[in-house]
Amino acid sequence: MTLSDIADGKLAPRLGIRLDNISKRYGAHTVLDDVSLHVEPGTVTALIGPSGAGKSTFLRCINLLERPDSGSIQVAGHIIEPGKDVNGRDLAALRQTVGMVFQSFNLFPHMSALKNISFPQQKVLGRSKDEADARSMELLKRVGLEEKATQHPGRCSGGQQQRIAIARALALDPSIMLFDEPTSALDPEVGLEVLAVMRELAADGMTMIVVTHEMQFARDVSDTLVVMADCKIIEQGDPRAIMSDPQEARTRRFLRAVLER
Numbered sequence: 284m285t286l287s288d289i290a291d292g293k294l295a296p297r298l299g300i301r302l303d304n305i306s307k308r309y310g311a312h313t314v315l316d317d318v319s320l321h322v323e324p325g326t327v328t329a330l331i332g333p334s335g336a337g338k339s340t341f342l343r344c345i346n347l348l349e350r351p352d353s354g355s356i357q358v359a360g361h362i363i364e365p366g367k368d369v370n371g372r373d374l375a376a377l378r379q380t381v382g383m384v385f386q387s388f389n390l391f392p393h394m395s396a397l398k399n400i401s402f403p404q405q406k407v408l409g410r411s412k413d414e415a416d417a418r419s420m421e422l423l424k425r426v427g428l429e430e431k432a433t434q435h436p437g438r439c440s441g442g443q444q445q446r447i448a449i450a451r452a453l454a455l456d457p458s459i460m461l462f463d464e465p466t467s468a469l470d471p472e473v474g475l476e477v478l479a480v481m482r483e484l485a486a487d488g489m490t491m492i493v494v495t496h497e498m499q500f501a502r503d504v505s506d507t508l509v510v511m512a513d514c515k516i517i518e519q520g521d522p523r524a525i526m527s528d529p530q531e532a533r534t535r536r537f538l539r540a541v542l543e544r
């Protein structure tokens with residue numbers, strides 16, 4: 284089984300992910316030091332920890348926005364290892380299987396909400412314009428923004444833009460969704476709209492890894508809480524157990540700091 288098989292639709296839609304011994308440096312600066320994480324299909328993993336811990340880099344390694352220096356990434360039985368070439372077709376298959384939502388929404392400013400969601404489907408999946416637009420409208424409805432279809436992102440609030448970005452990622456029918464602090468740039472009440480969409484996705488059984496400072500979301504929605512500090516995973520397990528009784532001093536310090544904010 285290869286990543287190309289994913290593109291050819293030969294795989295079951297629900298996939299987990301397995302990262303083993305991932306390390307990453309920028310020059311002499313180590314950012315990830317031998318980090319391993321296994322995610323079961325249909326589960327939500329919340330990734331928390333102080334700024335600079337390596338959370339975002341770790342997430343970006345999963346869909347190869349960053350190439351790790353060592354370690355392996357297994358998506359759907361295909362193993363990606365450093366030094367091993369990943370061809371364009373496999374990379375496209377990986378990016379299709381693993382959708383990503385960023386803190387900054389990264390929408391095309393000159394395209395309507397509908398076109399932002401349809402365009403990648405036409406480019407990546409080869410869907411016709413009509414087919415892509417129909418799917419985009421379904422997704423806009425799903426994120427509660429049908430009425431924004433013809434609007435450009437500049438005419439939408441931050442929360443609406445982020446929901447459009449989620450719809451755009453979902454339009455490629457990913458099996459796994461990565462969220463990198465999706466509500467950090469938003470006012471708290473607007474962030475709630477986005478978190479509500481993410482809660483629904485989780486309830487529908489989407490496999491998700493979410494870097495977040497939203498502790499209530501992490502506690503209520505995630506199956507596994509992963510705490511990163513100083514380039515490593517220092518603690519992981521049941522979110523409620525870790526939040527009520529953290530085992531590591533570094534976790535205690537971090538939780539105190541976020542909860543007092």
Ligand code: ADP
Nearest residue numbers: 309312314332333334335336337338339340341
């Ligand atoms: P977090 O998401 O936990 O805040 P990041 O993964 O963003 O942490 O960053 C971890 C460390 O890696 C930080 O010290 C950051 O400055 C550094 N870093 C991230 N990206 C780069 C890059 N492209 N070049 C050099 N250093 C980077």
